[in-house]
Amino acid sequence: MNAPLPTPPTEALSFLDPFGFGRAAFDYWRDAVERSVLYMDVMRERGNQYLEHIEKTKPNVLGFDAEVVMDGRELPRPVNYELMQILPPTGVEVDLQARPFVVIDPRAGHGPGIGGFKPDSEIGVALRAGHPCYFIGFLPYPEPGQTVEDVVEAEIAFLRRVVELHPESCEKPMVVGNCQAGWQIMMAASLEPEVFGPILIAGAPLSYWAGERGKAPMRYTGGMTGGSWMTTLASDLGDGLFDGALLVQNFERLNPANTWWDKQYRLYANVDTEAERYLNFERWWGGHVVLGGEEIQYIVDNLFVGNRLSTAQLVTSDGRRIDLRNVRSPVVVFCSQGDDITPPPQALGWVRDLYGDTDDIIASEQTIVYCVHDSTGHLGIFVSSSVSRKEHAEFTANIDYIDVLPPGLYETTVTSAKERDDAELLERDYLLEFKARSIEGLSRDVLHHREDDDRRFATVARLSEINLGLYRLFVQPWIRAVITPEAARLMRRLHPIRLGYKLLSDRNPLSVPLPVLAEWVREDRHPVAEDNLLRTMERAVSEQISRGLDTWRDIRDQSIEHTFLTVYGQPLLQAMVGLGGDGHVHRRQPGSEPEHRRFIERRQDELRQRVAEGGIHEAVMRSVIYVLGGAPTTDERNFKRLRASRAELEPASSLSDFKHLVREQFFILKLDREAALGAIPQLLMGERAETIRASLEHIEHVLAASGELSEHARKRYEHIQALFGEALERVDPAERRRALADLHEEVAIGARAEVAARSEVEGLFQAEPEAGQPDRASRSAGAKASARKVRKPTSKSQADSPSDTKSETTRKPRKR
Template sequence: MLPAPANLATLSSALFDPLGIGRDAFHYWLDTIERSVLYLDVMRERGNQYLEHMEQTKPNVLGFDAEVLMDGRDLPRPVNYELMRILPPAGVEIDPDGRPFVVVDPRAGHGPGIGGFKPDSELGVALRAGHPCYFIGFLPFPVPGQTVEDVVDAEIAFLREVIARHPDTAERPMVVGNCQAGWQIMMAAALEPDCFGPILIAGAPLSYWAGERGGAPMRYTGGLLGGSWMTALAGDLGAGLFDGAWLVQNFEKLNPANTLWTKQYRLFANIDSEAQRYLQFERWWGGHVVLGAEEIQYIVDNLFIGNRLSTSQLSTRDGRRIDLRNIRSPIVVFCSQGDDITPPPQALGWVRDLYADVDDIQANEQTIVYCVHDSTGHLGIFVSGSVSRKEHAEFTANMDYIDVLPPGLYETTVIETAARDEDAVHIDGDYLLEFVPRELGDLDEIVRPSEEDDRRFATVARVSDINLGVYQMLVQPWLQALMTPSAARWIRRMHPIRLGYKLFSDRNPLMVPVPVMAEWVKADRHATNADNPWRVLEGIVSHQIAQSLDAYRELRDQASERLFLGIYGQPWLQTMVGLGAGNEPLRRRPGIEPDHRRFVENRKTELCSRIDKGSYHEAVMRSLIYVLGGAPATDERNFQRLKATRAEVEPSIDLAAFKALVRDQFFILKLDRQAALDALPTLLEGQSNAQIDEHLAHIEHVLDASGPLSEHSRERLSVIKAAFDQARPPASARTEARRPS
């Protein structure tokens, strides 16, 4: 941000006042000295906080009281995860029969608890909505020998426990996975789809090769390092443990201006008001944990470099295939254009990897909803108060609506409802969630697929396998024999990030006078005015430093991209690793394989045989879907009306059966629309005139929720009315029915 013109004017006018500028210089000098002392004291508190946090057996920054229900270390294959029940804060009422809400904490090097870090976090939103809430967290050290598969199986066991605790709740838990936890719960849902209700993945990478030129610099890291052998080296230096500080350091390198200057200068410039916010964040960001060497190797080889999750190439040790098409729950993907760790192409590219078109998504009975935020950063996706009060609040309030959306691909937008007060009774909160059907072509505008880049990343995967094999044969046995746990602990403690915390703590004798000096300063603080010309000049210099670091970042990222594209775009290298012209496709596309096509055809045949099977339930739902299919978008008001009247009109159908009804009727209309409409009178056989009138009134009542119908939708409604009229009993039959017996 450029310096404000008013500040520049203040600086210019000060130059013509020698006495004033001298006085301002003294005040600025005194303020700077005091701010420096207070800044050092905050750094000291940060270091002490870090050491205290790391010495805890179960460090956590969870902002809610919780009780442990299951300890993953007690499972048949133990892991360092645990299931906790969130205790509602005072004044918050929980509906024990409501749909459970489960947040899975991301484990990517930093400390545990970010999923419930703030009152406005995802957990806070769900608690205020009255949902029973649970949290799946982790401990700082893995159980020896635990694997990614063990963690996934543990999460499935935890969800079964949650379901068992709510026997009267028909709906399965809504599960939220942030960042790394997102792909973890997607793997779990692919293996055990019956344990999951709607799934929300926020800032979660699932397609690791995806990204557009000029962005997503992290996707080039594996290739520039020669593959995953560096990961194996780090694990061996840790005596079987991988220091999460390396992952945090990689995140910080993405934005050197913020890491090296802006974050610290913001604290220094606003030391009287910024200290608590800074320390609160650093308590989580600096709580580095470790991962098992086997875990991180699996992640890097199969996900980051291999990109095998989004193409169904992963299998468990007991032969279960991890195919994301097995997920039967609606999937909500929340990402942001401002996220440089998980940009939208990496969050959404898996849809294009798995499916040939939207018909393929629908044949697999999947509902995929995506929301792309304009600007928030990676952490802001799941900890920002403004995001939680808007997007997360709407996702939570409308999970039942999302749960019954017909299969397909949708983009959702959150709009304010101030101009729609007449519909407020049908809207939860201050915003309206609207869903627009999309095609894969619309998604391609975000994902920006590139066959040339795919070939480069496939080359990286082959090179990585070769380099890893050489390392494992020539270096790893010697290093594993030499490294001891004590040496590994010493190496972790000397990591630059960890060392920085310790050097500014009370364990450093040079910091002894700092708290005393800070108390003196606080007792007689001499803060200068914001319009002090020297303070204005300081801000200008700070701005220039940040801009210089941003320029360095852009040059570095551009050079890295050019180097990557140049090396792995060489035809001779691609040929050397077996990717020459005429070989198999670069990546598996499950959606176009013959066995999948046979599945789709069998599914169509099965549904076609049920076109004229059913009752008035099927007729009403088929009619609603047909008319709404003529609208360009749908929103929560339709569902709120339908939910409000369902208990009166269709009391025998619970939400699970209602969801199945919606899906089946959607498919039937998709397969053979005319036959589906012609079958409506058959489905209504035996209904009286009064009952048919009641069904039509119910349909119109639901359709009115979104305001006036379009011309196309009105035409479709007239077709439905005509079909219902055909089902009315003949006049003679009605007379006969009225005649006393």
């Protein structure tokens, strides 16, 4: 009954339509009608999915099974957050002794789960690496009276619970905060630093005044609305609740081409293959949540408009100052140049706000690592599969290395093994490298700071306080008097974003024929060829529409920026709000305050007294840091060798002791390098000659991890060899002779091995003269069998030795 109509022979169609225009038009028209039906059916499914999702008690989009470990509603100060343990999927094994991972999702209008949305996600990467994983999510509605401080305290309680659940792990949990959750965990870590391991903040804004002109128009929003009074109005209209759909609407306005055309056209043009991906994403994007009015007001006043977090001006209700310099865990900042919600200046501006230079970072014992992606958007930072497989996988694999990096500011880059000459030395497909940076270089390359912009934003902050006070005095009483809970719920339901989902669902009687029509189309689908003339024209028209919307967006953003700079740059307005006196913005600069400078001086005095304290472990670590400090970059290979050498030298030492040793020796070298190096022979005093020689071997082993040393690093290593040789001179002569005799025997064995290896290689050349050189496997075997080359003696004791064997304490590192 539903059999397709007979199609005329091709020869007949060619005779009737010799140029093929009619056939192309008919094929395109048929395909367009079918795509329209399928598109509307996907919209219907989206509406059904939305209604099913929001009607759940605890909706989330996690792609992994999880069980609740701790409910925030049961805390002394209840919140709508909960701690969930991720259950490993089949085939994935978790090491309970490994460092736990805790992922926190943003509560910025959408529901939870995006951090574990896909198998290739932040949680998926950590699970495959064998780490126990936890997720901190939230419910759609806040608890009565819930505040931002309550949420921060709840997150601290959750982390304490994670630590209790893993007593066998010697590592503190790594915490990943996405977007809005990033600044929350930074607040928590500044209040209770002892419960945090390394912190990764992905796309998290911490410095809201920062930005580059011509980009990041969201930072002007507060000024264009006259401050935070409109936030209070929205909360009053919601009967004390702020609708998260308003935040989502702001995000969508940033890119009208994608919101109003590209996203929908992509589905329409590829409806046969795009439907599943579209519906999965819309399940999260349409899961709007509600914030408490007091919460959102705190956020807008103190962060978006006031910028008080990055300048250490926030104080809790019980009198504790929230100062990000109190964070003792390494902080990894992941941002992107393609992010228009949290551009790199807003993600990294707090570093410049809090510290005058890198010496301030070092004195505060902070390790800050940043990675700037070239192009991915805001959601791609923590959602994109390609980003998770590359950047997040490398962050996870190198987290122990990041945890022991000496204090300072570092830029990290991820390079492919295929792009490197030393690919055979790498264990994975990518390598994470770290390069020391300065705040001046960061400001020049990333932050693009302008002092006059600070003055304008300070004017907005003052004006916001004035307008908010006027609103609360004259308008707020009237709004609260007429708004009822039922009226607030009705306004939330009638929000245009929500209506777009509800109207296209099975609850709309007009959508009843859609599933029947869609099934009929799928049974006899006629997709048009990609080279069809009209399909090509369709794509061209779509591109023109998208470009037109982008042009309109650029004009709009330029107009907003010009208006903001003009209005808030007026000296009269600045003077009216109290900023027109001395011509300077009265903005707190914590890094230049006298109290902070006195702290740095005390810290330096303490370290000067400890330059000559310690033993052979301090000498080895000091030597390695000195040699590697001359290199432009460092990577995980040095860390693995260093940690292995540490385990050999002192098996009973813990990783925390190792971290403390690295940081302390780095401080000492940074403070007075000459005195620190000059004290190495004194640190080795009392050690046996064999122990000193073995320690030098460990140093060489570490330095050889990343291949051949640079000329500068080699000279530094020769200096270390001389210092160890000086220490050998102080050893008892009889013991030194025994050590040199052992060394003579070892070198002789090595020489015999070298002769054997040379003979083997020569035999290979004789066997295959036409090849020109042995194969890679033969070369590798010959290289491993070859003995080490030794250098001439550098110390007096070696030169005067009756043995003609040259001391191994002075040889260069092996080349890999």
